[in-house]
Amino acid sequence: MAAFAIVLFGCSAFAWAEVRPQGTVEFYLGNYRIAEPIFKTVYQPGGSIQGLGLTANLFANFDFYFEVKGMVKTGSLSYSQEKTDFVLIPISLGLRAAFPVAFVVPFAGAGLDYFVYYEKNPIGTTLNYAKGWHLQGGVYLRFGKSFPILPFVKAKWSLVKAVLGTRTVDLGGIEYGAGLAVAF
Numbered sequence: 001m002a003a004f005a006i007v008l009f010g011c012s013a014f015a016w017a018e019v020r021p022q023g024t025v026e027f028y029l030g031n032y033r034i035a036e037p038i039f040k041t042v043y044q045p046g047g048s049i050q051g052l053g054l055t056a057n058l059f060a061n062f063d064f065y066f067e068v069k070g071m072v073k074t075g076s077l078s079y080s081q082e083k084t085d086f087v088l089i090p091i092s093l094g095l096r097a098a099f100p101v102a103f104v105v106p107f108a109g110a111g112l113d114y115f116v117y118y119e120k121n122p123i124g125t126t127l128n129y130a131k132g133w134h135l136q137g138g139v140y141l142r143f144g145k146s147f148p149i150l151p152f153v154k155a156k157w158s159l160v161k162a163v164l165g166t167r168t169v170d171l172g173g174i175e176y177g178a179g180l181a182v183a184f
Contacts, residue, residue, distance in 0.1 A: 021183035023063075024150065026053035030177015032071055032088075036170040043075035043086060049175060051090075061099065065109065067092040077121060084121035088171070090158070091116070092134060105140040105150075115160050115171050130171055132160030140181065150181040 032049040034040070051069025058064055071088040094111015113132045119125070138154025153176075160172040 023056040024181040024183050026179050026181040028179035030175055032175040033173045035173040043073040047071050047073050061097050063096050065094055082122045087118040089116040103142050108137040110135050113158055113160050130160050130162035134158040148183045152181055153178045
C-alpha cells in the first residue's frame with residue numbers, strides 16, 4: 001500500500017511539474033486575529049487584511065514566496081475611550097511545497113515575517129517593527145492545464161513579538177482568507 005501511495009504521489013507530482021507555472025501573482029483578502037489580549041480589548045478581535053503575493057517556482061514542487069499585506073484598525077483606549085488608530089504591514093518570505101491531486105493543489109510552507117506597525121492616540125505615536133516566523137497551508141483550485149486563474153484559500157499562523165521598552169507585545173496570530181492567483 002505504501003508503495004502504491006509513493007507511485008501515485010510521484011506521478012501526480014510529475015504531471016504537475018509538466019504544467020507548473022513559473023510563478024504567480026496573488027491577490028488576497030482575509031481576516032487576521034492578533035493574539036495580544038490588550039489589542040483585543042482596544043481594537044476588538046480580528047480585522048480585515050488585504051495584500052499581494054508573488055511566488056516563483058524553484059524546482060519540482062517547491063516555491064519561494066513573498067507577501068505584503070496591510071491591516072488598518074480604529075479602536076478606543078481602555079480608560080478614556082479616546083480614539084486610537086493602528087496600522088500593521090506584515091511582510092513575509094518563505095518556502096513552500098505543493099502536492100497536486102487532480103484539480104486541487106494543496107500547499108504547506110514556512111518562512112520569516114517582518115511586521116511594520118504604527119499606532120497613534122492621545123497617549124503617543126509609535127512607529128516600529130518586529131520580526132518573527134510563520135507556518136501556512138492552503139489549497140489552489142486548478143480548472144485546466146492552461147487556465148491561468150487559480151482561486152485559493154489559505155490559513156497562516158504567525159509568531160511575532162514586539163518589544164516596547166520593558167514590555168513584550170504579541171503581534172502574531174491566526175490569519176485565514178482567500179484570493180485569486182494569476183499564473184505566468
